[in-house]
Amino acid sequence: MTSKQEFIEKLRNSSLRPTKQRINICEVLFNRDKTFHFTINDLFNLIKDKTGEKVSLATVYNTVDAFLKKGYLKEIPINSNQTYFDTNVTDHHHFFDVKEEKLIDIKNEDVGPIEIQKSIPGKKIKSVEVLVKLED
Amino acid sequence: MTSKQEFIEKLRNSSLRPTKQRINICEVLFNRDKTFHFTINDLFNLIKDKTGEKVSLATVYNTVDAFLKKGYLKEIPINSNQTYFDTNVTDHHHFFDVKEEKLIDIKNEDVGPIEIQKSIPGKKIKSVEVLVKLED
DNA sequence: AATCTTCTTTAGAATAATTATAAACAACGA
DNA sequence: TCGTTGTTTATAATTATTCTAAAGAAGATT
Numbered sequence: 001m002t003s004k005q006e007f008i009e010k011l012r013n014s015s016l017r018p019t020k021q022r023i024n025i026c027e028v029l030f031n032r033d034k035t036f037h038f039t040i041n042d043l044f045n046l047i048k049d050k051t052g053e054k055v056s057l058a059t060v061y062n063t064v065d066a067f068l069k070k071g072y073l074k075e076i077p078i079n080s081n082q083t084y085f086d087t088n089v090t091d092h093h094h095f096f097d098v099k100e101e102k103l104i105d106i107k108n109e110d111v112g113p114i115e116i117q118k119s120i121p122g123k124k125i126k127s128v129e130v131l132v133k134l135e136d
Numbered sequence: 137m138t139s140k141q142e143f144i145e146k147l148r149n150s151s152l153r154p155t156k157q158r159i160n161i162c163e164v165l166f167n168r169d170k171t172f173h174f175t176i177n178d179l180f181n182l183i184k185d186k187t188g189e190k191v192s193l194a195t196v197y198n199t200v201d202a203f204l205k206k207g208y209l210k211e212i213p214i215n216s217n218q219t220y221f222d223t224n225v226t227d228h229h230h231f232f233d234v235k236e237e238k239l240i241d242i243k244n245e246d247v248g249p250i251e252i253q254k255s256i257p258g259k260k261i262k263s264v265e266v267l268v269k270l271e272d
Numbered sequence: 273a274a275t276c277t278t279c280t281t282t283a284g285a286a287t288a289a290t291t292a293t294a295a296a297c298a299a300c301g302a
Numbered sequence: 303t304c305g306t307t308g309t310t311t312a313t314a315a316t317t318a319t320t321c322t323a324a325a326g327a328a329g330a331t332t
Binding site: 077110 | 254271
């Protein structure tokens with residue numbers, strides 16, 4: 001069980017005051033067993049459903065952005081009309097079921113080490129992400 | 137030198153009549169030595185510059201979509217406000233220079249084989265793409 | 273607790289990419 | 303050439319995201 005204190009800590013770490021709205025957002029994002037893949041719209045709707053309180057879209061966008069910058073959320077590189085996020089911020093990869101528009105985590109171990117045998121002068125590698133598209 | 141005949145063939149294969157506008161689009165897309173990474177907006181502007189003729193945005197979108205479906209172009213999975221495409225339709229991967237918003241090809245050999253040790257019942261793998269984000 | 277300052281929320285407007293529409297036009301086959 | 307069908311285009315519509323500014327809430331100070 002994730003406690004309200006942890007949410008408040010996460011918020012403070014992200015330079016955000018712990019408000020009712022933001023705690024509701026945390027409740028939906030972080031009070032879970034499994035990793036959570038979502039779009040802003042998913043999140044927006046789930047907040048209403050789970051907490052019974054409405055949080056404005058702008059607040060949802062702002063809070064997600066702050067968590068992203070702080071590293072409490074990850075953006076998933078994928079081409080879609082909407083941006084997908086992930087509560088799993090460890091190194092890992094994804095299946096994307098194109099037909100059902102659904103993401104599935106792939107553990108790092110299930111992909112094995114990826115050695116990039118090419119480098120760009122003056123640049124260093126920030127992340128390596130594998131996207132595996134699925135079809136029927 | 138890529139010939140107009142090849143463009144016409146590509147268009148016919150994509151169930152598109154070879155019109156002046158579409159041939160201009162092909163000229164910009166396929167008359168090149170190296171791979172070409174672009175957004176619709178890039179392409180739209182280059183057509184004006186290179187051919188001196190304007191093609192409407194709608195036509196650019198429609199033609200790119202048809203080539204995508206036919207496999208003459210690839211969409212690059214990346215999170216950006218705009219969608220990126222690639223004229224290199226062979227299996228390969230990408231660097232993305234986050235700061236400069238620029239894509240660089242990585243040959244398949246420079247990444248090595250990627251073995252996905254996980255499978256989803258009823259689904260098969262359509263593609264495996266690696267995105268390497270670069271920072272300074 | 274009262275007050276002040278600063279941050280936050282919110283609805284709605286603004287922006288930007290993409291898709292849809294429907295009228296004028298061009299390619300193709302007879 | 304003519305008729306059919308596909309195409310182009312400007313513009314409107316849609317959708318995700320960002321911006322704005324006014325009202326409200328949190329935190330610090332007394």
